[in-house]
Amino acid sequence: MSAPTVISLRDVRKSFGSLDVLRGINLDVEKGESSVIMGGSGSGKSVLIKHIVGLLRPDAGEVWVKDQRVDELSGDELDDVRLSIGYLFQSGALFDSMSVFENMEFFLERHTELSLSERDDRIMEYLSWVGLPDKRDHLPAELSGGQKKRIALARALVLGPDIMLYDEPTTGLDPVSVRSVSELIVRLREERGVTSVAITHDLLCAEIIADDVHFLYKGQILTNGSLDELSRHDDPALKEFFGSLEV
Amino acid sequence: MANSPVSDFFSDFGELCRYMGRFFLRVWRPPYEFKELLRQMDEVGSKSFLLTSITGLAIGIVLAMQSRGTLVRFGAEAVLPSMLALSVIKEIGPVITSLVLAGRLGAGMAAEIGSMRVTEQIDALEVAALKPFHFLIITRTLACIIMFPILTLWTDAVALFGGYIESYLASGMDYRIFLSTAFESIRFSDVVVDTGKTSVFGFIVGMVSCYLGFNVRGGTREVGQAAMRAVVGASLLILLTDVIIVRLSLMIFGDVGT
Numbered sequence: 001m002s003a004p005t006v007i008s009l010r011d012v013r014k015s016f017g018s019l020d021v022l023r024g025i026n027l028d029v030e031k032g033e034s035s036v037i038m039g040g041s042g043s044g045k046s047v048l049i050k051h052i053v054g055l056l057r058p059d060a061g062e063v064w065v066k067d068q069r070v071d072e073l074s075g076d077e078l079d080d081v082r083l084s085i086g087y088l089f090q091s092g093a094l095f096d097s098m099s100v101f102e103n104m105e106f107f108l109e110r111h112t113e114l115s116l117s118e119r120d121d122r123i124m125e126y127l128s129w130v131g132l133p134d135k136r137d138h139l140p141a142e143l144s145g146g147q148k149k150r151i152a153l154a155r156a157l158v159l160g161p162d163i164m165l166y167d168e169p170t171t172g173l174d175p176v177s178v179r180s181v182s183e184l185i186v187r188l189r190e191e192r193g194v195t196s197v198a199i200t201h202d203l204l205c206a207e208i209i210a211d212d213v214h215f216l217y218k219g220q221i222l223t224n225g226s227l228d229e230l231s232r233h234d235d236p237a238l239k240e241f242f243g244s245l246e247v
Numbered sequence: 248m249a250n251s252p253v254s255d256f257f258s259d260f261g262e263l264c265r266y267m268g269r270f271f272l273r274v275w276r277p278p279y280e281f282k283e284l285l286r287q288m289d290e291v292g293s294k295s296f297l298l299t300s301i302t303g304l305a306i307g308i309v310l311a312m313q314s315r316g317t318l319v320r321f322g323a324e325a326v327l328p329s330m331l332a333l334s335v336i337k338e339i340g341p342v343i344t345s346l347v348l349a350g351r352l353g354a355g356m357a358a359e360i361g362s363m364r365v366t367e368q369i370d371a372l373e374v375a376a377l378k379p380f381h382f383l384i385i386t387r388t389l390a391c392i393i394m395f396p397i398l399t400l401w402t403d404a405v406a407l408f409g410g411y412i413e414s415y416l417a418s419g420m421d422y423r424i425f426l427s428t429a430f431e432s433i434r435f436s437d438v439v440v441d442t443g444k445t446s447v448f449g450f451i452v453g454m455v456s457c458y459l460g461f462n463v464r465g466g467t468r469e470v471g472q473a474a475m476r477a478v479v480g481a482s483l484l485i486l487l488t489d490v491i492i493v494r495l496s497l498m499i500f501g502d503v504g505t
């Protein structure tokens with residue numbers, strides 16, 4: 001028996017002015033699965049992932065997360081769904097006026113009843129998990145790109161989400177950092193059973209983390225399968241995409 | 248099809264009014280971000296303290312120097328403290344202080360929130376159910392509403408002190424005579440209404456700057472434009488609102504001496 005579907009997009013359409021960005025997206029992600037969405041720049045990857053967490057609302061279609069229709073929720077109901085989702089932003093999106101500790105404590109202080117010492121323990125646990133316990137009191141401006149991504153990952157995880165969304169988790173990182181961030185994502189799925197959707201055009205990252213790869217082209221999912229299957233696919237759009245990545 | 252500047256203006260103004268409505272609906276509801284409100288009050292208040300002090304001192308000294316010659320010519324030098332107090336407390340203090348603060352805070356808030364928008368920090372607040380409207384907009388606007396009158400009272404006091412220094416140096420006027428003459432023509436309602444109106448100006452600066460910062464789309468260029476538009480928009484709205492408030496206060500409280 002297959003695992004239950006946790007995220008489901010049904011015929012999702014989205015336009016900005018006259019530009020049709022999503023033109024009927026259908027996507028199902030099962031519990032514990034790691035889905036990767038690949039596609040060229042401007043194919044609508046970021047727009048797609050923002051629909052899952054209700055940052056954007058579709059013009060047509062349905063977005064379901066854990067049996068709740070996200071595109072029709074608002075206020076506290078939407079917040080409840082969002083609290084079960086962690087989101088790693090492309091830029092990390094750490095609050096630059098706060099230290100690493102404050103960035104993480106900000107989430108815990110508002111959403112948990114933990115005491116200060118319990119919050120401290122929880123933060124140190126996650127900072128150790130991403131391998132950066134010594135950066136506790138640093139400001140984001142004092143961190144490298146890879147460190148920012150890992151701290152942002154720790155922050156996204158601090159509330160214990162069971163779904164993770166990754167927006168270009170390895171863009172702009174050197175190969176060593178790409179591997180270390182990608183391996184953290186895999187550990188997260190293996191140790192905690194987190195369901196994830198990642199958008200990326202980084203082959204190394206996709207190779208490490210993906211169970212299932214969906215290829216997005218001109219606002220539609222052209223095909224899905226393993227990374228190996230997609231890279232050998234006959235479709236000219238896929239050939240062009242994977243060809244350009246290999247060069 | 249590109250929109251015309253006029254339709255853009257009305258669309259922006261309509262959206263700003265919607266934000267103002269949302270502020271009044273949400274300001275009563277949790278979460279109450281007291282810690283952030285205090286931080287913003289410190290940002291608005293103590294960090295504008297020197298700027299408003301220098302502004303007040305300059306206003307007082309210059310106003311006294313400029314008026315003295317004319318008043319002496321008409322043999323009315325004795326009314327200088329009274330004229331100074333009326334001008335400073337009723338109009339120059341509140342408006343100049345608010346315009347100076349609009350310059351400092353409007354640009355700062357629009358740029359800060361705009362940068363948070365383009366670096367996805369606002370989206371990060373949103374997806375973590377941290378209510379960015381409460382955390383960013385309500386706290387900053389409330390801080391402006393609370394701190395503008397306090398800073399204005401301080402500016403008025405420093406301006407009167409500047410006027411007294413000028414009077415002492417020019418004519419050796421005793422401070423007791425200066426103070427008693429200065430306040431004899433000022434009513435309590437003048438101080439309350441004319442200082443209180445700066446809360447409205449603070450609301451305008453907070454809302455305009457936060458609205459423009461919150462709605463930045465693009466990159467650093469757009470952040471810079473939002474900062475510039477915040478200063479221009481808030482300053483113009485302050486001047487327009489002042490005309491309306493002065494007209495209303497004259498209708499309700501009458502003119503000085505009536």
